[in-house]
Amino acid sequence: MPYCCVPGCTSYQRKESDKNISFHRFPSDSKACREWTVKVKRDIGPHFQITDNTRVCSKHFTQDCIICSLTGLHRLKRGSVPTLFTWCCELKPRRTLQRHQGVCDIETLEEEEEDQHLFPDQNTREEKEKQKEIAGLTEENENLRSQQFCLQRFQCEPKMILFYTGFKDYETLKALYLSLQPTAQSLVRWSQMQRLNKTEQTVTAGFHVHNICLFDQFFLFLCRMRQGLLSTDLTVRFNLSKATYQSDMYNLG
Template sequence: IVNIRRDIGKDFAINRHTRVCSLHFTEDCYPKHQGIRRRLVKDAIPTVFHWCKGTSTQHSRRKIKKQISSVASENKENKAATGLQQFSVEEHSYSRQYTDGAMYTIYPTTLRRYLESSSSGDDSLEDYEPSVSPDKASVLQTNLNLMTLRYEEKFTLLRFCNSDSDIKYYTGFRSYISLSCFFQFLQPECNFLYYVGTENTSSGTPYDLLKKRGPSRSLSPMEELFITLVRLRKGLQERLIGDLYSISEGHVSKIVNTWIIFLADRFRSLPIWPKAEQVRKTMPACFREHYSTTRAIVDCTELFIEQPSASDCQRETFSSYKHHNTAKGLIAISPVGQLTFISPL
């Protein structure tokens, strides 16, 4: 027990199944004449360890190092004979700087050290000094930099959160802060959503806390809202959105349909028809002078739809004005321009 440097405790206990590897015993510990199954002599003690001096283990390691040194010298001679050209890492730049001023290095300095050491031709292990293990903070920072690089290349909300112009272009919201406030308005119900066509068995438990079979959702509720807004705002095809997010077209369709139903249910509860006092307070000067009694400005609109297969539906939805099948609706806005009424299509 002293030689193997183990302390008896909760992590190590001696019983009839405890064994010591035969490589830790010298040849003197075995009888000279024995059968196929080797047995130790009485009072044999393991003495062959890497921390002991003058053992067979160190002798074998020295032998291996000599073989490696001889092979390395031969490789060096062959490289000199063929005249291979070594390239310098300093000629290439593997760093990228972003708008926040931070520099993220794609290839670590370990690659440069390795190439410099390999070009010198000294491949022996005699002068090898292991580098100090990085601390936990540096590893976390490296992972953060790699994740930042990854999301800078993917079409995700995190890529556009620092640009208000991009947020307005893809979603219609003025900034990422306003989009976040809108998402907070949808909380916490958006954490309990189940896709259209699936059965809700959560029993009031958020989806993230459920223990169910199969793969978990790859997108967060915030990212699913972003996909829905991009689909409604820019009219991108579902297959194109699926290719941008590396998901199937059917999965995008389920996300969009689920969120449209959810948003319609939440918006239905909002009273958008303002009172007369609110209209007068927000009325522009030109309306106060010429049309002071205006409550709302109404207009009909038509949205293009696919041609229905049934002939009755074709006649009901066909528009002689647009020369296309459309869905008609009545919209009212206040004098300041805010939507105050939307009729069923």
């Protein structure tokens, strides 16, 4: 009994007799026979020979290729070629690129279309992980800022302002600072003034510390005066090096 010679096809005439599937011989024309051989992906050799029992079933032909007679027999139209195969559905879409180079012939390049559905989950997962990491760092940064020992941290806590500075609330403290600010901006350390007097140089810049703003320097001074905080404690609270505190802040307290 004939069977379908297409790789992967299991059609067998005895088994398929009641399923309206027909089996067709290879064409006698050598050119057409070779075309069928190429289409079904078979190479004539020791493992494959075309005989009278070598058939291709109707599953691999389009409907317009098959003619049904009044007696129920099926035959192929002249020139029909098998084109329906399982591997055709598995192939990735291709695109053809044409490139012109002066008078040179057109070079046609076939390259596989990148399958955009292979890695979407991985890309989305990596993007979500990055966003999660950024959100975590942002939250950590906000937490560190909220824990920083400075006036901004206590501006809504009158009890803490009173405890560290002696002023009843932030607004009162700020009002005093604004009244002193012009003088504070031109303030010169005692040690700096001694050096200037020895060299007879003119004061060109006021006292300032780059590590913390002037308002927080005033807050540091009040903490030392109000609570008697030691220099080591103040350097830790205000995130200052001991050298910076001793050289730039000590003369304030």
